[in-house]
Amino acid sequence: MRVMVIVKASPSSESGKLPSEDQLAEMGRFNEELAKAGVMRSGDGLKPSSEGIRVHFSGPDRIVTDGPFTETKELIAGYWVWEVENMQEAVAWVRKCPNPMIEDSDIEIRPFYEMSDFADSDSSGEIAEQESRLRCNVAAKDALLQPYLFFGGRCEEALEFYQSNLGAEIVMQMRWQDSPEPMPEGTLPEGYAEKIMHATFQVGQQTLFASDGCGEPAHFDGFRLSLSVPTEEDAERVFDALSKDGKVDMPLTQTFWATKYGMATDPFGVGWMVMVPGDQQLPTQ
Incomplete structure (x- = not known):
């Protein structure tokens, strides 16, 4: 279960006194x-209410009030979000917490609502499904998407090629x-012990894996890597290097979005789009 562990404000926190x-x-x-x-999911301290703002809702009206606010015992100075088995575990952790204030202080533990708590109001499960999609979308905002290329036994050769021709x-x-852990017997073909298990390399500002x-053939279908370079001379050099022993697609x-643009497939089957961006860019949305 998830709980919010709330550090209640005190006179010292409201005065802006920082911890020693x-x-x-x-x-x-x-x-x-x-x-x-594995308990802590997030946590932060909050500045005093003198730096905060309150918005009061009354029908269609919204009344904005600047801090400070006088009800010190009702204010919070910080929080954690924890993942625990039950409230008893949360209490046990709070008992181990050092006093967050210089004076006597209070910490409050409040469980989060889970979608299962709203089952009676969501008999079809549609709202729960929507909430699940929303959580996935929020998590994806902080995700890092990186291409991972599998070369079917030619990875070292490919890396040397990109080093020589793209400055990788x-x-x-x-x-x-x-x-550090041996692969299960039969996972790798004979002679694969010296092949590349994993590599990280950079081309320009992009990191690729x-x-x-494990011996499966390489297939680079349905996508291309887009490579933008600063000058037409750079584009011609890179394009020629990629397409040599590969093919020009x-x-x-010149296009309406680039002063130079071309597509090539390199000797390892990876498709590339090489371009010198022009003033008119492709739409981003």
């Missing part, structure tokens, strides 16, 4: 313990024989 170095260190150790236990920088690479995979030419 010892208090910060002690709370830091407690937060580290929470994180290692190899950040790290690990071979199957260096894996690469691997030889669309010759470099």
Whole structure:
């Protein structure tokens, strides 16, 4: 279950008095313990209400009031969001927490509502499904999407090619024989021990992942990597290098969105779009 652990405001927090170095260190150790236990999901301290704003709702009216607010006991100075088994576990963790204030203080624990609590109002489950989609979309906002290329036994050759022709920088690479955990018997073809298990490399400002995979053939269908370069000379050099021993899918030419644009497939089957962006850009939405 998820709970919000609320640190109640105090006269010192409302006056803006910051914790001492010892208090910060002690709370830091407690937060580290929470994180290692997999309990802490988030947490922050809040500035005093003098820097806050309240909006009062009354029918169609919205009344905005600047802080400070006088009801100190009703205010909060910080919070955590924890994932715990039950309220008893949350209480046990709070008992271990150092006093967050210089004076006596209070911490309140409140469980979050879960969609199962609204089952009587959502008999069809439609609202729960909508909520689940919304949570996935919110989580995806912080996600990092990176291409992962599988070269079917030619990864090292491909990396050397990109180093020579695109100035790629190899950040790290690990071979199957260096894996900290042995692969199950029969997973890898014979002779694959020296093949690339995982590599990270950079082309320009983009980080990509690469691997030889587990012996399956490489298929690069249905997508291309778009590579923007600053000058037409750069475009011609890169395009020629990528298409040599590969193929030209669309010759470099001028378009309404680029002074030079062309499509090529490199010797490893990876499709590229090479361009020198012009003043007129493709629409982003």
